[in-house]
Amino acid sequence: MRLDPATQLPRKMFLVCIVACLFLAARASVGLTQESPGSATLELTLDMGTSSLSLGEPAYATVRLVNVGAKPVEVSKLLDPQTGAIQIAVSSSIRPRFVFLPLFYTDAVHTRTALAPGESVAAVFPVFYGALGWTFDRPGAYRVTAEYRPQGGAQAEWIRSRAASVTVVDEHGVGASLLTGSSASEEASKFLLWQRGDQLQAGQALLTGLVTQHPESPLADYALLAFGRNLSRSFRNYAVGKIREADCEPAMSYFQRVRTEWLPLFLQIQQRLDEARCLIRLSRPAEARVSMARAERLRAGRPEFTLLFQQAIRLEPALGQSVDRNTSSP
Amino acid sequence: MFTPSFRVLLSIVVPVFACLLVSCVSLEFDRMTGTTFPPAQTVNGQAVTLGTVFNDAGISLDVEEDDTAIQPLNIAQDECISDAELSTLENGHRHLSLFPASACPFAFCNTYHLYGAVVDHYGEVLDVCVPEFILGKMWQGHTRSAFAVFYRANTIRTDGAAYFRTTAHEIGHAFNLHHSDGDGTSIMTQSDDLTGDPVYRFSEQSRDHLANHPGQCKFPGAVAAAPFTWVINDHAAWAHPQEELTITDCQ
Numbered sequence: 001m002r003l004d005p006a007t008q009l010p011r012k013m014f015l016v017c018i019v020a021c022l023f024l025a026a027r028a029s030v031g032l033t034q035e036s037p038g039s040a041t042l043e044l045t046l047d048m049g050t051s052s053l054s055l056g057e058p059a060y061a062t063v064r065l066v067n068v069g070a071k072p073v074e075v076s077k078l079l080d081p082q083t084g085a086i087q088i089a090v091s092s093s094i095r096p097r098f099v100f101l102p103l104f105y106t107d108a109v110h111t112r113t114a115l116a117p118g119e120s121v122a123a124v125f126p127v128f129y130g131a132l133g134w135t136f137d138r139p140g141a142y143r144v145t146a147e148y149r150p151q152g153g154a155q156a157e158w159i160r161s162r163a164a165s166v167t168v169v170d171e172h173g174v175g176a177s178l179l180t181g182s183s184a185s186e187e188a189s190k191f192l193l194w195q196r197g198d199q200l201q202a203g204q205a206l207l208t209g210l211v212t213q214h215p216e217s218p219l220a221d222y223a224l225l226a227f228g229r230n231l232s233r234s235f236r237n238y239a240v241g242k243i244r245e246a247d248c249e250p251a252m253s254y255f256q257r258v259r260t261e262w263l264p265l266f267l268q269i270q271q272r273l274d275e276a277r278c279l280i281r282l283s284r285p286a287e288a289r290v291s292m293a294r295a296e297r298l299r300a301g302r303p304e305f306t307l308l309f310q311q312a313i314r315l316e317p318a319l320g321q322s323v324d325r326n327t328s329s330p
Numbered sequence: 331m332f333t334p335s336f337r338v339l340l341s342i343v344v345p346v347f348a349c350l351l352v353s354c355v356s357l358e359f360d361r362m363t364g365t366t367f368p369p370a371q372t373v374n375g376q377a378v379t380l381g382t383v384f385n386d387a388g389i390s391l392d393v394e395e396d397d398t399a400i401q402p403l404n405i406a407q408d409e410c411i412s413d414a415e416l417s418t419l420e421n422g423h424r425h426l427s428l429f430p431a432s433a434c435p436f437a438f439c440n441t442y443h444l445y446g447a448v449v450d451h452y453g454e455v456l457d458v459c460v461p462e463f464i465l466g467k468m469w470q471g472h473t474r475s476a477f478a479v480f481y482r483a484n485t486i487r488t489d490g491a492a493y494f495r496t497t498a499h500e501i502g503h504a505f506n507l508h509h510s511d512g513d514g515t516s517i518m519t520q521s522d523d524l525t526g527d528p529v530y531r532f533s534e535q536s537r538d539h540l541a542n543h544p545g546q547c548k549f550p551g552a553v554a555a556a557p558f559t560w561v562i563n564d565h566a567a568w569a570h571p572q573e574e575l576t577i578t579d580c581q
Contacts, residue, residue, distance in 0.1 A: 131471025
């Protein structure tokens with residue numbers, strides 16, 4: 001049978017379309033495999049925020065778990081080494097691979113959330129100090145990897161991020177005082193980690209000395225921020241059986257000395273939120289609104305910082321009105 | 331039958347000799363005012379306590395209910411207790427040493443120490459207060475020698491069975507047991523992962539760890555203790571934290 005050319009044309013176009021679709025599907029499949037090692041449905045990314053650290057400088061990891069599949073997936077809603085949902089592995093040429101262990105371990109309930117296709121969960125947490133001491137404890141080049149373990153998944157099913165590279169340099173020995181292993185250096189490390197802790201007097205004294213002697217060091221900014229954040233909140237000290245109330249005047253003095261732009265974004269937001277809380281307490285609501293607006297701009301809609309804003313409003317409900325006002329403004 | 335002085339002598343000598351034969355763990359257990367200790371459970375007409383749960387797995391756990399009137403130190407708008415504040419709780423109220431004490435010079439017959447507290451607050455995570463989310467914490471990551479249960483959480487306050495199970499679970503972590511040691515219903519199974527009615531019993535994998543691994547791999551506060559997750563046998567799914575120290579002791 002000989003077909004009329006006019007009837008053959010749609011058939012040719014149909015075949016071309018089929019081939020094109022198959023080609024595109026194959027390309028998409030290849031791309032997915034490359035971008036999601038260990039999983040066809042979840043992709044884990046790790047961002048250390050910087051590729052260079054001074055010895056003794058606090059470091060924070062941002063992890064993001066994205067559903068790159070076509071179906072909803074149940075995942076842990078809080079990605080944190082404390083809950084065991086995330087594991088951070090570190091290796092370097094000078095220190096074999098080890099796993100970051102937090103100081104505290106947390107057991108939670110209702111830990112899962114359904115992640116729709118394209119959605120993600122993200123979190124920021126400190127990785128510089130834990131149960132094994134300082135993570136980056138000597139100068140050198142480190143590779144950091146995040147691993148997410150799906151519920152009940154075997155080791156082969158863990159989802160790993162690409163490695164992030166971090167180079168640690170000894171800044172004229174400034175940070176070495178935090179890594180001596182003395183009780184004062186351990187206390188100072190915990191104070192930087194928690195940014196709280198009235199009981200850590202020896203550690204606070206060590207950090208005060210560091211700020212005085214090396215005000216230009218980036219470590220001084222982390223210490224000043226920790227002092228400010230500690231004072232901006234009340235503190236339950238069970239060792240003496242008393243609450244130390246928030247003391248916002250000196251807290252603001254510390255905040256004003258911090259070179260905020262040198263800090264990781266996570267800490268910049270924390271500082272602005274604490275400033276806003278303190279300014280409300282100091283009856284300076286207009287300035288509090290400015291601080292909240294700065295925090296909002298730094299956040300830029302990123303979901304990993306949502307909990308920080310909720311915490312600030314929980315501690316100072318008046319900030320909620322400020323958020324509403326900022327949100328409604330053009 | 332015995333004279334009072336002989337009874338006193340017996341009460342001292344028997345525990346000492348018992349600990350000379352096997353290692354014991356003393357749990358110093360405190361609570362805040364307004365809370366209770368986890369209630370004993372009844373299974374098949376028999377009372378199940380923290381002591382019996384661990385005894386069933388071959389661990390001699392002596393629970394000493396100590397301070398029952400710690401003031402919660404409530405702060406308006408701040409219902410969560412931070413890790414730094416938990417640390418002061420341990421510093422201020424723990425009497426037992428962090429490390430083992432025994433007249434026996436060998437690792438197999440030490441008395442190890444663990445501190446626990448029931449706090450009338452919620453727990454923090456990621457530097458943030460998330461009410462009703464945290465049930466318990468275990469800390470001193472290296473020595474695994476302290477834990478807290480968060481009584482403000484509705485699950486703990488209103489469900490005695492869950493409260494009891496959470497407490498045994500946190501103590502299990504202090505013994506270097508992990509969620510991967512659960513089998514769907516046993517103590518180390520997380521609440522979200524239960525596949526049946528929870529039982530007050532450790533899984534076979536947990537029991538193997540508690541029975542057969544060396545002291546520094548399991549006892550809280552052991553001298554040169556393996557940090558949490560150091561055990562790399564089947565029961566610990568997470569990788570070895572310091573792989574250069576591929577110790578076979580804990581396998």
